[in-house]
Amino acid sequence: xxxxxxxxxxxxxxxxxxxxxxxxxxxxxxxxxxxxxxxxxxxxxxxxxxxxxxxxxxxxxxxxxxxxxxxxxxxxxxxxxxxxxxxxxxxxxxxxxxxxxxxxxxxxxxxxxxxxxxxxxxxxxxxxxxxxxxxxxxxxxxxxxxxxxxxxxxxxxxxxxxxxxxxxxxxxxxxxxxxxxxxxxxxxxxxxxxxxxxxxxxxxxxxxxxxxxxxxxxxxxxxxxxxxxxxxxxxxxxxxxxxxxxxxxxxxxxxxxxxxxxxxxxxxxxxxxxxxxxxxxxxxxxxxxxxxxxxxxxxxxxxxxxxxxxxxxxxxxxxxxxxxxxxxxxxxxxxxxxxxxxxxxxxxxxxxxxxxxxxxxxxxxxxxxxxxxxxxxxxxxxxxxxxxxxxxxxxxxxxxxxxxxxxxxxxxxxxxxxxxxxxxxxxxxxxxxxxxxxxxxxxxxxxxxxxxxxxxxxxxxxxxxxxxxxxxxxxxxxxxxxxxxxxxxxxxxxxxxxxxxxxxxxxx
Numbered sequence: 001x002x003x004x005x006x007x008x009x010x011x012x013x014x015x016x017x018x019x020x021x022x023x024x025x026x027x028x029x030x031x032x033x034x035x036x037x038x039x040x041x042x043x044x045x046x047x048x049x050x051x052x053x054x055x056x057x058x059x060x061x062x063x064x065x066x067x068x069x070x071x072x073x074x075x076x077x078x079x080x081x082x083x084x085x086x087x088x089x090x091x092x093x094x095x096x097x098x099x100x101x102x103x104x105x106x107x108x109x110x111x112x113x114x115x116x117x118x119x120x121x122x123x124x125x126x127x128x129x130x131x132x133x134x135x136x137x138x139x140x141x142x143x144x145x146x147x148x149x150x151x152x153x154x155x156x157x158x159x160x161x162x163x164x165x166x167x168x169x170x171x172x173x174x175x176x177x178x179x180x181x182x183x184x185x186x187x188x189x190x191x192x193x194x195x196x197x198x199x200x201x202x203x204x205x206x207x208x209x210x211x212x213x214x215x216x217x218x219x220x221x222x223x224x225x226x227x228x229x230x231x232x233x234x235x236x237x238x239x240x241x242x243x244x245x246x247x248x249x250x251x252x253x254x255x256x257x258x259x260x261x262x263x264x265x266x267x268x269x270x271x272x273x274x275x276x277x278x279x280x281x282x283x284x285x286x287x288x289x290x291x292x293x294x295x296x297x298x299x300x301x302x303x304x305x306x307x308x309x310x311x312x313x314x315x316x317x318x319x320x321x322x323x324x325x326x327x328x329x330x331x332x333x334x335x336x337x338x339x340x341x342x343x344x345x346x347x348x349x350x351x352x353x354x355x356x357x358x359x360x361x362x363x364x365x366x367x368x369x370x371x372x373x374x375x376x377x378x379x380x381x382x383x384x385x386x387x388x389x390x391x392x393x394x395x396x397x398x399x400x401x402x403x404x405x406x407x408x409x410x411x412x413x414x415x416x417x418x419x420x421x422x423x424x425x426x427x428x429x430x431x432x433x434x435x436x437x438x439x440x441x442x443x444x445x446x447x448x449x450x451x452x453x454x455x456x457x458x459x460x461x462x463x464x465x466x467x468x469x470x471x472x473x474x475x476x477x478x479x480x481x482x483x484x485x486x487x488x489x490x491x492x493x494x495x496x497x498x499x500x501x502x503x504x505x506x507x508x
């Protein structure tokens with residue numbers, strides 16, 4: 001049983017998706033329980049696998065018993081072991097949250113919604129597990145195709161946003177596949193570790209084909225993660241998607257794709273080639289600086305709550321890309337810590353936004369009057385997420401930014417330091433603007449609280465969302481504090497992975 005954890009993690013949501021598609025139409029009430037049970041199994045196996053990796057080091061799982069380079073293998077080190085826990089936790093919390101949200105937003109599409117939801121999770125988990133470059137492409141497309149459909153299940157605006165996402169996503173996938181094709185032409189292998197060994201042993205680092213392959217793969221991955229200026233698909237896709245869809249896509253799609261970038265850079269090409277031979281680090285970090293500044297300024301211009309969060313994600317992608325390309329241990333720790341932190345920060349924000357929109361029917365920041373009185377516990381979760389986004393201790397956002405800034409100082413890249421501080425300042429302005437409206441502004445139309453109204457209701461009858469929506473929000477908000485408080489345990493695991501990449505010897 002212990003040896004099969006990687007397969008269990010991936011197959012539990014996959015088989016649940018099949019079961020939901022077969023039996024969900026017969027009885028809609030089976031869809032959610034099957035999804036929650038499958039994701040619970042996957043989460044338990046992920047936690048057990050993380051403990052195993054922390055104790056024993058990297059684990060190699062051969063799919064079907066076929067060894068490389070002919071078979072597909074899963075490689076699990078501390079990085080993707082932590083990412084698996086993040087993906088399954090976010091998915092499970094979102095599934096619970098969808099109990100109410102899916103009823104309101106996709107009332108006649110229960111089986112389709114949960115089938116696509118589970119297939120999306122399967123794709124994301126497979127992207128995190130696989131050690132095969134072509135298998136990664138297949139899993140990226142599984143996640144992408146299901147996300148297109150999940151977004152389009154809402155309004156007409158969502159359909160158009162999904163179409164734009166399809167166009168950009170297809171271009172990104174094509175770039176990635178072309179790059180993998182060039183690698184296969186030169187190495188004859190698709191196994192990630194095998195490709196790197198062949199590149200090192202045959203001296204192919206000087207090949208123009210390998211350089212073109214690297215460029216194509218990076219551009220493809222950057223499109224998928226919405227790295228500025230390739231971000232055009234993201235704001236509308238995440239803003240107009242159903243609440244449950246936003247809550248699974250916004251925290252995970254960009255973060256898992258950042259992990260894919262790290263895996264391709266360090267496992268396939270190697271830090272020597274990426275940081276020493278190519279020497280493009282400074283250029284990419286300046287691109288990240290531009291992404292951080294542009295994303296923050298565009299967020300400042302938004303009046304729609306979910307669209308503001310979406311542009312903050314564009315800036316956050318710049319944080320992570322810049323941290324990886326700063327090419328030192330401290331910055332890399334900060335970048336991957338931020339992958340974990342940002343997944344839960346973004347989840348918390350979108351859970352809160354979904355609850356607010358569900359209860360009030362309003363999306364505009366200027367219409368959030370009196371929310372602290374109407375929905376106090378929802379706003380507690382929102383405030384913790386906002387403080388973490390700003391970078392206030394002891395939230396996890398502070399510690400990831402601390403490592404990123406220290407890494408940038410070590411690298412002597414003061415532009416990146418200034419961009420991070422600028423972005424944190426903009427985040428403070430953005431969120432305190434929401435706090436001002438939600439706390440100090442009185443409810444519109446001069447409505448007063450009815451004496452016969454329950455205490456949980458607001459001044460216009462709006463109260464807290466159902467427990468199935470509120471509980472995931474408060475659990476996630478608590479997680480932001482716990483991830484910050486136990487930061488050293490996370491850093492130890494990331495440093496262990498950095499050592500396995502050969503980062504320490506090369507960068508120090």
